[in-house]
Amino acid sequence: MAETTPLTPAQSHALFDILTHHETYKEIEDFKYPGAIDRYGPPFQDDIAKSDFPVLQTLLGKFALKLPGLRNVSPEFWKTRITDLIQELSQAELSESYDKGILGIRKTLATAISALIEYPARACLEGVEKETPNKNKKYDASNPDDVLRSWHDALQGMVYGDLIDEVFQKAAETDDLTKHPSLVQAMHEFVVIISIASLMHYTLVLSPEGPTLIRMIQNVHNLIPYTAIRQALKIGNVATMLSAVMRVILTKASVGAVTNWIGLSSGADEGMNLLQQIVYQVLNWDKRELRKRADKLEKEKTAPPKEVLAEIKTWLSSRSRQEHEECRRQSKEQGMSIVSVIMAMSAHSVEMSEQQHANAQSYLTMQLGMRDRQQIIKALCQRNPDHLTAAVRDGVDAYTPMIRQVHQAVNLSDTMWDFERFLTDMLKMSKPSGPKGQEKPPSVEDYVDLLHRHQASSHKFLHQVAKNRKDVMSWWQEYVHMAASQFKRDARPPPTDAVVPEDKAAGGSKKTMEDAFAKLSPSDQEAVKAELEAYQTYLDDLHAASAKRIAAVINRTHQSPFGPGAYLARWQQLMDSTAVTPATAHGEVRYGSSKTVKEEGRKDIQGNEAGFVTEEEAEKAVDERTPDMPVVRRTVELLGERFREVLAGGQ
Structure with missing residues (x-):
């Protein structure tokens, strides 16, 4: 040995x-x-x-x-x-x-x-x-x-x-x-x-x-x-x-x-008391705006078929947590979007264009947003x-x-x-x-x-x-x-x-x-040691980069796209590694670091571009936050x- x-x-x-x-x-x-x-x-x-x-x-x-x-x-x-x-x-x-x-x-x-x-x-x-x-x-x-x-x-x-x-x-x-x-x-x-x-x-x-x-x-x-x-x-x-x-x-x-x-x-x-009224008003405003977007999407020429819209609502309201998790599992394993899996498990056989599929995914996002806000209101304000x-x-x-x-x-x-x-x-x-x-x-x-x-x-x-x-x-x-x-x-x-x-x-x-x-x-020890060596280098680089940004902020160079703190890189890494449904009916699972995920995430509650920084500026910040966390599986x-x-x- x-x-x-x-x-x-x-x-x-x-x-x-x-x-x-x-x-x-x-x-x-x-x-x-x-x-x-x-x-x-x-x-x-x-x-x-x-x-x-x-x-x-x-x-x-x-x-x-x-x-x-x-x-x-x-x-x-x-x-x-x-x-x-x-x-x-x-x-x-x-x-x-x-x-x-x-x-x-x-x-x-x-x-x-x-x-x-x-x-x-x-x-x-x-x-x-x-x-x-x-x-x-x-x-x-x-x-x-x-x-x-x-x-x-x-x-x-x-x-x-x-x-x-x-x-x-x-x-x-x-x-x-x-x-x-x-x-x-x-x-x-x-x-x-x-x-x-x-x-x-x-x-x-x-x-x-x-x-x-x-x-x-x-x-x-x-x-x-x-x-x-x-x-x-x-x-x-x-x-x-x-x-x-x-x-x-x-x-x-x-x-x-x-x-x-x-x-x-x-x-x-x-x-409701004042505290609950504030929670209700803030969340209900979002819910109302999402409902307007959903109603508008239903009337568009490229709207998904009515069977798809109805099945999405049924999937949300009538399916169990276990069924939802099974859909996610199949989506990841089969390289299908969550919308495609929902329809595959339904009694309907519907063909959708690429734009209809994208709108169906947007519709699901809006319905999820409305349901989230209603559930929070119910738990905090109407219990x-x-x-x-x-x-x-x-x-x-x-x-x-x-x-x-x-x-x-x-x-x-x-x-x-x-x-x-x-x-x-x-x-x-x-x-x-x-x-x-x-x-x-x-x-x-x-x-x-x-x-x-x-x-x-x-x-x-x-x-x-x-x-x-x-x-x-x-x-x-x-x-x-x-x-x-x-x-x-x-x-x-x-x-x-x-x-x-x-x-x-x-x-x-x-x-x-x-x-x-x-x-x-x-x-196994050798495999772990190899990962630890890479991770230690990653930590050293993180702290060195953070120290550089502290100097930039104190010296007021206005050249640092974001502030110091190694925790910011850890935070972003957790978001970047979050799995997200494929963008098309059949495709690879995306992650939080995917460009399409970030583009959709930078839209406000009304669907408009809302980021305070451009996509190019955001990408620059990501580049300057390197190195990426090494694999430690x-x-x-x-x-x-x-x-x-x-x-x-x-x-």
């Missing part, structure tokens, strides 16, 4: 990166199936010791459930309200990108969340290696090298040093960022300004769904009664203030609400009992002690005004500007300037709370210390509701996976399931 060598530190890091990346997205993807929440574990079920979602459950158990306020919610908040909402949305079988032929908002958000949360997941599972940064170093927030280095050194200070206490103490003394240590200033520039600006730019400008997201945010912004809320926040008595705000947001004015309240009826439709309203009330009850303290420390009416101004400014600058016909979309630097313009508002808020309500800040200081301790390698993390065993956190699971690799056959096949077992408590 040929001898094999153990993994090098770089190879081990690459292995852990691959496994956490794939596991995180797999867990998010699995949540679309009914019953997933029943296999989650705490806080949804206390009697389950082994979760099918160990990464997501670990993040929730280690961080979210320990948050001041949220840790005090009633058990019904998780076990009844949130559980039922998640269950109902999963049972609704919201549309798949494969069927729609485009990457919709749900896929965009799911992949973005996965790309973001895999970083804290990896950090708490792998642990942060202890180093000794130079405490005498002076950082220059205008120097790209200092800004990039500041996050690494600040992380060391938070996990192993006393940086947390220094920041809290200085926040109580001043709201002037320049009075903080140079390390904090540079770290603030990296994390709060450049990273958030990059994410906003990528989501709202470069993403095909950017115009749709901006329109939805604008619609919500227009419907929020800021004046009424600000007036309620001015009330001096906290109980009266909270009651007034809750009446504005949650009161339902309908006959059903009154008859249920006085006992003349039980379960009658109580109508009885109303879990959304109850969940909001539970949250407010849990946070009432903190709200009482903050209300005495800060002018919340002014804080709401600051938020309104920020949102107005963001929406205004997020749209292309310039002479007609020469409009330019906003750049990363524009979003950096936006955050710089409004950062003083958040600094003022934090200073006032830290100065006037030290008890509130002590809650958060204690929480941040607890969160930072989850990343230590030299000590066991404090006990939480996470299902990952303590000995598998902060480096334990990484060591276990090294042992699992050692048990593979020599040929063998690594995932050989060690992926073992990794999940280890995280779930297996030995």
Whole structure:
């Protein structure tokens, strides 16, 4: 038997990166199936010791459930309200990108969340290696090298040093960022300004769904009664203030609400409160526009035969989830579009021209969009009992002690005004500007300037709370210390509701996976090592490219098509690898990276070209985001399931 060598530190890091990346997205993807929440574990079920979602459950158990306020919610908040909402949305079988032929908002958000949360997941599972940064170093927030280095050194200070206490103490003394240590200033520039600006730019400008997201945010912004809320926040008595705000947001004015309240009826439709009205109005506008497009398409000369249109509607409304999945399977295996498979499985024998087939696919996309919005409205706005309203009330009850303290420390009416101004400014600058016909979309630097313009508002808020309500800040200081301790390698993390065993956190699971690799056959080890070498080179290139973009943004060259952040490339990779139905009746399965998929995705709800950047500009951004993620199929096949077992408590 040929001898094999153990993994090098770089190879081990690459292995852990691959496994956490794939596991995180797999867990998010699995949540679309009914019953997933029943296999989650705490806080949804206390009697389950082994979760099918160990990464997501670990993040929730280690961080979210320990948050001041949220840790005090009633058990019904998780076990009844949130559980039922998640269950109902999963049972609704919201549309798949494969069927729609485009990457919709749900896929965009799911992949973005996965790309973001895999970083804290990896950090708490792998642990942060202890180093000794130079405490005498002076950082220059205008120097790209200092800004990039500041996050690494600040992380060391938070996990192993006393940086947390220094920041809290200085926040109580001043709201002037320049009075903080140079390390904090540079770290603030990296994390709060450049990273958030990059994410906003990528989501709202470069993403095909950017115009749709901006329109939805604008619609919500227009419907929020800021004046009424600000007036309620001015009330001096906290109980009266909270009651007034809750009446504005949650009161339902309908006959059903009154008859249920006085006992003349039980379960009658109580109508919708303001929060639900906003959700309903925004989604119903989209639904109405999609219906107009569908009605128009039905009347066109190149409209598909009526039998096709009727069969598409029947497939959506009357076929089971299993039948839908079978259609997708046949589509992929036989190289047929989803529309062709639907018709092949029907009682009709219909011939369609190429244009009729394209219109039939568009019709299916519109019907799926309408159904999605109706299902979301039904779950959030028209459900009885109303879990959304109850969940909001539970949250407010849990946070009432903190709200009482903050209300005495800060002018919340002014804080709401600051938020309104920020949102107005963001929406205004997020749209292309310039002479007609020469409009330019906003750049990363524009979003950096936006955050710089409004950062003083958040600094003022934090200073006032830290100065006037030290008890509130002590809650958060204690929480941040607890969160930072989850990343230590030299000590066991404090006990939480996470299902990952303590000995598998902060480096334990990484060591276990090294042992699992050692048990593979020599040929499998060589195959895995080859993939790890390629993946490590990919990671090095990603971080080098991100550092180059940080320099471009700080130096304001306006030459970077998108901002820094290796997670942006991971996000795009997840979207690019999403399978999509063939464009023609018979053809190859497409993916999110396909040009035809991107072209369709860049159309707005009315079917018009809506992207903020041209296809050429988008392709340039893709080219500059290279290299592409290498294939790591063998690594995932050989060690992926073992990794999940280890995280779930297996030995």
